[in-house]
Amino acid sequence: MDRRVTKKDDETSAKERPTLKTLAFMTGLGVTTVSRALKDAPEIGAETRRRVQLVAKQIGYRPNRAGVRLRTGKTNVISLVLNTEHEIMSFVSDIIYGVTEVIADTPYHLIVTPYSRSQDPLDPVRYLVETGSADGVIISRTQPNDPRARYMLERGIPFATHGRTDMGLVHPYHDFDNYAFAGEAVRYLAGRSRSRLALVTPPVGLTYYGHTVNGFADALSEVGASEVPFNTVSIDQSIDQIRMRTAQLMRRKDRPDGFVSSAAAATLAVVAGIEDAGLKLGRDVDVVSKQSSELLHLFRRELLVVNENFRLAGSELARAVLGWIGGADPGSLQSLSTPSEVLPYRG
Amino acid sequence: MDRRVTKKDDETSAKERPTLKTLAFMTGLGVTTVSRALKDAPEIGAETRRRVQLVAKQIGYRPNRAGVRLRTGKTNVISLVLNTEHEIMSFVSDIIYGVTEVIADTPYHLIVTPYSRSQDPLDPVRYLVETGSADGVIISRTQPNDPRARYMLERGIPFATHGRTDMGLVHPYHDFDNYAFAGEAVRYLAGRSRSRLALVTPPVGLTYYGHTVNGFADALSEVGASEVPFNTVSIDQSIDQIRMRTAQLMRRKDRPDGFVSSAAAATLAVVAGIEDAGLKLGRDVDVVSKQSSELLHLFRRELLVVNENFRLAGSELARAVLGWIGGADPGSLQSLSTPSEVLPYRG
DNA sequence: TTGGCAATCTGTAACGTTTCAGTATATTGC
DNA sequence: GCAATATACTGAAACGTTACAGATTGCCAA
Numbered sequence: 001m002d003r004r005v006t007k008k009d010d011e012t013s014a015k016e017r018p019t020l021k022t023l024a025f026m027t028g029l030g031v032t033t034v035s036r037a038l039k040d041a042p043e044i045g046a047e048t049r050r051r052v053q054l055v056a057k058q059i060g061y062r063p064n065r066a067g068v069r070l071r072t073g074k075t076n077v078i079s080l081v082l083n084t085e086h087e088i089m090s091f092v093s094d095i096i097y098g099v100t101e102v103i104a105d106t107p108y109h110l111i112v113t114p115y116s117r118s119q120d121p122l123d124p125v126r127y128l129v130e131t132g133s134a135d136g137v138i139i140s141r142t143q144p145n146d147p148r149a150r151y152m153l154e155r156g157i158p159f160a161t162h163g164r165t166d167m168g169l170v171h172p173y174h175d176f177d178n179y180a181f182a183g184e185a186v187r188y189l190a191g192r193s194r195s196r197l198a199l200v201t202p203p204v205g206l207t208y209y210g211h212t213v214n215g216f217a218d219a220l221s222e223v224g225a226s227e228v229p230f231n232t233v234s235i236d237q238s239i240d241q242i243r244m245r246t247a248q249l250m251r252r253k254d255r256p257d258g259f260v261s262s263a264a265a266a267t268l269a270v271v272a273g274i275e276d277a278g279l280k281l282g283r284d285v286d287v288v289s290k291q292s293s294e295l296l297h298l299f300r301r302e303l304l305v306v307n308e309n310f311r312l313a314g315s316e317l318a319r320a321v322l323g324w325i326g327g328a329d330p331g332s333l334q335s336l337s338t339p340s341e342v343l344p345y346r347g
Numbered sequence: 348m349d350r351r352v353t354k355k356d357d358e359t360s361a362k363e364r365p366t367l368k369t370l371a372f373m374t375g376l377g378v379t380t381v382s383r384a385l386k387d388a389p390e391i392g393a394e395t396r397r398r399v400q401l402v403a404k405q406i407g408y409r410p411n412r413a414g415v416r417l418r419t420g421k422t423n424v425i426s427l428v429l430n431t432e433h434e435i436m437s438f439v440s441d442i443i444y445g446v447t448e449v450i451a452d453t454p455y456h457l458i459v460t461p462y463s464r465s466q467d468p469l470d471p472v473r474y475l476v477e478t479g480s481a482d483g484v485i486i487s488r489t490q491p492n493d494p495r496a497r498y499m500l501e502r503g504i505p506f507a508t509h510g511r512t513d514m515g516l517v518h519p520y521h522d523f524d525n526y527a528f529a530g531e532a533v534r535y536l537a538g539r540s541r542s543r544l545a546l547v548t549p550p551v552g553l554t555y556y557g558h559t560v561n562g563f564a565d566a567l568s569e570v571g572a573s574e575v576p577f578n579t580v581s582i583d584q585s586i587d588q589i590r591m592r593t594a595q596l597m598r599r600k601d602r603p604d605g606f607v608s609s610a611a612a613a614t615l616a617v618v619a620g621i622e623d624a625g626l627k628l629g630r631d632v633d634v635v636s637k638q639s640s641e642l643l644h645l646f647r648r649e650l651l652v653v654n655e656n657f658r659l660a661g662s663e664l665a666r667a668v669l670g671w672i673g674g675a676d677p678g679s680l681q682s683l684s685t686p687s688e689v690l691p692y693r694g
Numbered sequence: 695t696t697g698g699c700a701a702t703c704t705g706t707a708a709c710g711t712t713t714c715a716g717t718a719t720a721t722t723g724c
Numbered sequence: 725g726c727a728a729t730a731t732a733c734t735g736a737a738a739c740g741t742t743a744c745a746g747a748t749t750g751c752c753a754a
Contacts, residue, residue, distance in 0.1 A: 017477070017478075017479070019709090019710055019711085020710065020711070020712095021710075029733075029734090030733070030734045030735070031710090031711085031712095031734090031735095032712080032713085032733080032734060032735075033732080033733055033734070035710095035711070035712065035713095036712090036733090039712095043731070043732065043733080044732070044733080045731080045732060045733085048732080048733085060477075062477075062478055063710080063711075064417070064709085064710050064711070065416075065478070065480070065710095066413050066416035066417035066422075066709080066710075066711090067417055067709075067710030067711040067712090067739095068710080068711055068712085069412075069413035069416075069711090069739090070411070070413035070414055070417050070709090070710080070711070070738095070739045070740065070741090071710075071711040071712050071713085071738075071739055072711075072712065072713095072739085073739085075413075077458075082443075084444045084447065084448070087440070089436055089437050089440045089441075089640065090436050090440075092439060092440035092443065093434070093436045093437075093439035093440050094436075096429075096439065096443075096459055096461075097431045097461065100431065100459065100461040101431070101461075104461070109458045109460075109480070110458060110459050111424075111456045111457060111458050111459075112443055112447065112457050112458075112459060113456075114443075114444065114447040114448075114451070130364070130407075130409075131364075131409055131412070132364070133412070133456070239641065239642075239645065243645075265642070268642060268645040268646070269645065271645070272645050293436065294586065295586075295612070295615060298586065298590075298615040298616065298618070298619050298646075299615070299645075299646050366739090366740055366741085367740065367741070367742095368740080376703075376704085377703065377704045377705070378704090378705095378740090378741085378742095379703075379704060379705075379706095379742080379743090380702080380703055380704070382741070382742060383703090383742090386742095390701070390702065390703080391702070391703080392701080392702060392703085395702080395703085410740080410741075411739085411740050411741070412740095413739080413740070413741090414709095414739075414740030414741040414742090415740080415741055415742085416709090416741090417708095417709045417710065417711090417739090417740080417741070418708075418709055418740075418741040418742050418743090419709085419741075419742065420709085
């Protein structure tokens with residue numbers, strides 16, 4: 001009979017990482033029983049269950065991820081899909097921290113899956129799904145008709161989007177209410193007697209572009225102000241581009257007396273452009289800007305800001321994905337974050 | 348005889364993900380042969396090898412990560428360990444992109460492992476090593492005597508540090524030459540006839556704190572300038588703290604006429620503090636600051652900046668870890684990035 | 695002819711887990 | 725008193741991969 005000595009035949013060699021087999025040996029039970037006892041299966045005696053769990057805790061047993069994954073297909077991984085060129089810096093940082101906060105006391109790991117400008121945004125998602133690399137996916141830069149959401153919905157893999165879609169399909173999302181933001185901004189500017197407003201839009205094509213533009217337009221007509229078209233600019237563009245275009249705009253006689261800006265970095269450029277044109281913030285023109293960290297007021301006190309909390313977004317998105325994985329109704333995993341009021345510099 | 352039909356007995360059910368077994372069936376070979384043919388093992392005939400690889404490519408075979416990991420222990424994962432409270436925002440974003448750039452055409456995934464202020468920084472590293480969750484680790488906020496580096500060195504797990512250690516142990520690292528940075532900054536300020544300089548230091552305890560302080564001190568005595576102590580402040584502190592302390596300092600009659608600042612966010616606060624005290628940048632005081640994105644010059648044109656490229660750091664660190672995993676000599680995987688010269692605002 | 699050897703290829707076991715189909719013992723119903 | 729059933733447990737198989745120990749074939753030297 002073939003009786004080679006395999007490493008594991010000798011259970012006394014203590015320094016290997018404990019497995020179910022180790023636990024089975026220590027408790028005198030079978031590995032099946034141990035496996036079930038650890039997950040509180042009903043057909044295990046109460047005392048046995050406690051005994052197994054005690055021993056497991058004592059020796060610091062942790063299930064082998066590869067074993068679980070191979071057997072069950074469950075990866076215990078959430079993937080965050082990010083564009084390596086267009087994401088806002090603080091977005092990346094904060095959303096990651098938001099996600100990790102939520103998954104910290106779960107067995108989940110977070111993997112970051114990047115894609116670049118040149119690639120089809122569907123590529124990374126397709127990769128994840130085809131290779132079964134994650135139990136859940138978080139995507140950003142969501143579009144009204146988003147092929148990634150559609151794809152994942154078809155394939156039945158849980159995901160959450162940062163931003164809403166508009167395809168008549170239901171899925172978890174977290175969004176900032178950009179319609180409200182743009183509206184509030186316009187009303188605030190109107191309250192300061194600004195009546196000719198320009199909008200620094202989100203990237204064309206993303207869902208919140210539409211929300212922002214609509215909120216802006218609706219509020220404009222509500223307060224009786226007018227729009228100064230500034231369509232050549234969006235927050236995706238380079239600082240230099242935005243700055244130059246803003247300066248051009250501000251040198252025209254029909255220049256705006258107010259700006260609404262969808263991102264802090266763009267706002268820096270807009271302000272630079274305004275000043276390039278020899279105008280003064282707060283006197284000649286007011287700017288309301290979204291920001292995700294408290295730096296615009298250090299930059300110029302005259303700026304008017306609305307805060308968007310990306311860390312919260314990360315947490316909400318993680319909660320949503322985990323909820324879906326856990327079997328919750330996708331429709332119940334949607335959340336919208338209401339903007340703060342417009343905040344002027346305070347002491 | 349037990350002849351239940353298992354799913355895989357029927358190899359014609361096409362829509363499952365292909366495995367070695369699928370390839371074996373298609374080529375008429377054994378799974379062992381297929382496995383070896385795919386990794387160019389020498390004992391496989393040239394034609395067989397080509398045939399297998401062709402078929403594999405055609406049907407889009409991708410090795411199952413769980414299978415490989417279970418069998419070999421190789422995870423194909425790199426973990427980036429981050430502090431969730433003290434990392435610089437752009438650091439997180441850029442270093443991640445730098446890493447992903449390098450691992451993009453490898454089988455590696457990047458997982459982000461966070462830890463918070465309250466935790467022992469060793470915790471996440473211990474977790475990674477004990478559970479064998481990664482083939483390689485990248486850590487930041489490196490200390491001269493770093494328990495994490497020591498631990499991983501003992502356990503023999505490949506890693507790279509952002510910043511050097513000083514324990515007489517050799518391991519891969521990437522660092523920015525902060526000694527040179529501080530020196531250049533001082534010399535530049537001296538060239539503008541600034542002679543009473545204050546230093547906004549890195550977090551006390553990190554290796555580059557020492558480098559920065561030394562570079563600052565050595566250059567001070569070289570140019571015959573003097574230091575205005577500002578020890579109560581480091582870049583880890585809150586914006587408000589730094590701002591307040593700076594304002595206090597600038598109201599004293601022995602105030603500095605020059606600052607050297609180790610981070611952009613702190614610089615914003617310092618400038619605010621200077622202005623709180625009623626002084627003017629460029630006239631009463633000059634500030635040289637490191638920055639990792641091009642925004643300080645939008646903030647105040649009078650600022651003098653030195654650029655640190657975190658994306659490069661991420662790439663270098665990833666290359667270093669992969670190199671070590673690949674068997675290279677750790678001592679050969681160290682790199683130091685030289686600061687640009689001090690840059691005033693240019694048009 | 696035969697023994698040896700190189701060149702190719704193959705089956706089995708094992709990694710750690712969960713699921714399936716049982717088994718053994720005690721308990722219940724009548 | 726006996727079958728039916730519930731309770732508590734168990735071994736074997738399988739997920740996809742690689743390593744180990746063989747197996748088969750052809751060829752050459754003796």
